[in-house]
Amino acid sequence: MNNxxxxxxxxxxxxxxxxxxxxxxxxxxxxxxxxTKVGRLSTIIRGVSYKKHQVTNYLSDEDAxxxxxxxxxxxxxVNKADNVYVSRELVKEEQFVKQGDVxxxxxxxxxxxxxxxxxxxxxxxxxSFGAFLTMLRPNQAVDPNYFGLxxxxxxxxxxxxxxxxxxxxxxxxKDHLEGLNIPLPNISEQTRIAQxxxxxxxxxxxxxxxxxxxxxxFDFRRAALLDKAFQxxxxxxxxxxxxxxxxxxxxxxxxxxxxxxxxxxxxxxxxFADLSDVPFDIPVGWKWIKFxxxxxxxxxxxxxxxxxxxxxxxxxxxxxxxxxxxxxLDLIKxxxxxxxxxxxxxxxxxxGDFLFNTRNSSELVGKSAIYDIKSEEPVLFNNNILRIxxxxxxNSRLINYYFNSFTGKAMLNTLKSSTTNxxxxxxxxxxxxxxxxxxxxxxxxxxxxxxxxxxxxxxxxMCTYQQQNLDALKQSILNKAFRGELxxxxx
Numbered sequence: 001m002n003n004x005x006x007x008x009x010x011x012x013x014x015x016x017x018x019x020x021x022x023x024x025x026x027x028x029x030x031x032x033x034x035x036t037k038v039g040r041l042s043t044i045i046r047g048v049s050y051k052k053h054q055v056t057n058y059l060s061d062e063d064a065x066x067x068x069x070x071x072x073x074x075x076x077x078v079n080k081a082d083n084v085y086v087s088r089e090l091v092k093e094e095q096f097v098k099q100g101d102v103x104x105x106x107x108x109x110x111x112x113x114x115x116x117x118x119x120x121x122x123x124x125x126x127x128s129f130g131a132f133l134t135m136l137r138p139n140q141a142v143d144p145n146y147f148g149l150x151x152x153x154x155x156x157x158x159x160x161x162x163x164x165x166x167x168x169x170x171x172x173x174k175d176h177l178e179g180l181n182i183p184l185p186n187i188s189e190q191t192r193i194a195q196x197x198x199x200x201x202x203x204x205x206x207x208x209x210x211x212x213x214x215x216x217x218f219d220f221r222r223a224a225l226l227d228k229a230f231q232x233x234x235x236x237x238x239x240x241x242x243x244x245x246x247x248x249x250x251x252x253x254x255x256x257x258x259x260x261x262x263x264x265x266x267x268x269x270x271x272f273a274d275l276s277d278v279p280f281d282i283p284v285g286w287k288w289i290k291f292x293x294x295x296x297x298x299x300x301x302x303x304x305x306x307x308x309x310x311x312x313x314x315x316x317x318x319x320x321x322x323x324x325x326x327x328x329l330d331l332i333k334x335x336x337x338x339x340x341x342x343x344x345x346x347x348x349x350x351x352g353d354f355l356f357n358t359r360n361s362s363e364l365v366g367k368s369a370i371y372d373i374k375s376e377e378p379v380l381f382n383n384n385i386l387r388i389x390x391x392x393x394x395n396s397r398l399i400n401y402y403f404n405s406f407t408g409k410a411m412l413n414t415l416k417s418s419t420t421n422x423x424x425x426x427x428x429x430x431x432x433x434x435x436x437x438x439x440x441x442x443x444x445x446x447x448x449x450x451x452x453x454x455x456x457x458x459x460x461x462m463c464t465y466q467q468q469n470l471d472a473l474k475q476s477i478l479n480k481a482f483r484g485e486l487x488x489x490x491x
Contacts, residue, residue: 020181026155029183030484038150039178041142046174047131048095050086057084059126064088064096067129069105072118075152077103077127084130091128097135099123100144102151106134106172114170115160117151134172143187145194150182153478183482193481200477204470211470219326222453226405229446230436232283238445239283248287248437251393279407282436292431294399297389300358301381302339302347309335316375318349319382320357323367327404328454329355331373337380348378354388354396355381356403356430362423366412368403370396386427395443401450402435 020035029035048066059065063085070080097103101120108114129135138147150156159180164170185193228234278288302317309317313336324330339347349355353371357364373379381387390396402408415429438446480486 024181026181027483030185033183033185033484035181036184037178038136038180038182041147041182041184042136042138043094044174044177045094045135045137047129047133047135048086048091049131050090054086054090055084056086057082059085062087062089064091064126064128065124067097067103067118067127067133069108069113069116069132072103072105072116072133075117075119077118077120088126094137095128095135097124097127097129098137100138100148102136102138102148103129103133104136104151104172104177105132107132108170111161111164111170114164115157115172117148117156119148119151134174134177136177142184143190143194145198146190147182149194149197149478149481152474153482154475155479155482156180183484185484193486196486197477197481201474204474207470222326223404223406223409225453226401226450227407229450230282230402230405230407231280232286232438234449235438235442235445236283239285239442242441248285248289248439251437251440252287277434278436279411283438286436286438288434289437290431291433291435294390294394294435294437295388295431296391297387298427299346299387301383301385301387302337303383304337309337311336313338315339315344315377316379317382318355318371318379318385320360320364320367320384323355323357323369323385325364325367327367327369327400329369329371329373339380344378344380347380349373349381349387350389352389352396354390354399356386356388356425357384358386358426358430359384359422359424361421362416362418365416365423366403366409366425368400370400386430393440394437395440395447397447397451398443399435401447 020037025035048064050066055066056063064087066084066086067077068084071077071083097120099120099122103118103120105113105116136147136151138144160172160176163176164172184190225234232239282288304317315337317335317337318329319335321333322330349371351372351374355369355371357367359365360367371379388396390399403412411433412425415425415433416423417426417429418424437443477486
């Protein structure tokens with residue numbers, strides 16, 4: 001039905017029948033609009049009931065795809081690996097979805113999922129929906145696109161969540177849906193509003209797509225660039241210009257001179273890694289060195305139970321959640337603990353300390369970061385974190401970058417010891433890891449190059465923040481749309 005045909009509907013009669021008492025109206029709308037009920041604008045249809053043995057996991061010519069709660073995301077239908085199909089004989093004609101329909105999750109144990117909508121954008125002859133979902137089919141009194149947008153608004157979401165609360169499960173009843181208040185302009189205005197909202201949404205979706213693309217590719221490009229850094233490719237030209245910067249052998253000799261007697265001999269014997277184990281070639285003047293031979297001091301953090309942690313305690317207490325997957329500290333969520341004055345020196349952090357997460361889930365264990373916070377108060381660390389201080393001449397930031405490269409992560413993955421719920425990388429295994437070490441001056445050059453990349457990454461993180469703002473912008477647009485404030489009246 002086109003707009004001209006729709007406008008032939010006696011709107012005055014629809015409006016007169018649709019009026020909601022003033023005390024039920026959520027807010028003021030333009031004088032030529034009316035508050036009505038969703039039940040006056042749609043037919044409400046319950047989903048298909050079926051038994052377990054009637055389900056298949058593939059689609060044949062005789063079957064229909066059944067929408068379930070997991071297929072409803074962000075206002076759209078999505079395919080899932082566990083899609084289900086049933087014989088079309090189980091589906092009534094009215095239960096096949098049509099363009100303009102709105103399918104919502106009407107029964108679930110999750111308050112976050114209840115009421116989630118999917119707007120049907122085209123008629124599909126072989127798609128229906130399950131019994132835990134409900135479909136609303138708009139009638140001739142409303143533009144279907146305008147009607148669908150209502151179910152993406154906070155006006156709908158907030159009301160339906162409050163109505164749906166049950167004792168053990170969240171349920172949306174038919175009368176809940178029928179009784180929802182919706183602001184209604186005339187058909188032409190509805191269409192103009194829907195078209196403008198959809199134009200604005202397309203621009204927002206394009207911005208979201210670009211942000212997602214940047215986010216998805218940045219981590220990959222960053223890790224790949226770190227691998228190049230540790231193969232000497234980022235500083236190749238620099239090495240050619242500064243030939244007399246020394247070699248890693250100079251550092252080894254310096255460390256040996258700091259040792260005494262047998263300790264010096266052991267250091268000389270242990271410091272070179274077995275070259276048969278190295279993953280790639282490194283420039284002349286660099287050395288593969290075992291992690292244990294870079295380390296001056298290694299210590300596990302302070303044990304404090306959850307009862308001993310609070311925001312009111314004296315000292316900041318870093319935990320494994322404060323180390324990100326990108327090799328940085330995140331202090332958005334922190335806690336505090338108390339500790340006797342005479343024990344502080346043993347557990348406080350110093351600028352440049354290398355922090356390594358030794359126990360976590362299998363996916364997260366092995367995270368690392370550099371403590372780079374200037375703080376006048378002592379900052380302590382948890383017993384799932386290993387504090388590592390390196391010998392003079394070893395740049396801790398360089399080591400952290402290596403741990404976050406493709407090669408570094410792959411090596412760490414081989415060192416994991418796992419149980420059912422927890423994985424660990426113990427110090428004795430970490431010590432076996434081999435690291436490509438350039439001369440001291442080149443270490444600083446590499447870190448400087450990578451630091452500039454990390455600065456760019458922070459700009460990418462701002463894109464993620466902007467993405468959250470874009471989502472809020474959608475709601476702002478919908479809020480204005482359903483208040484008659486989008487400026488469409490004269491269009």
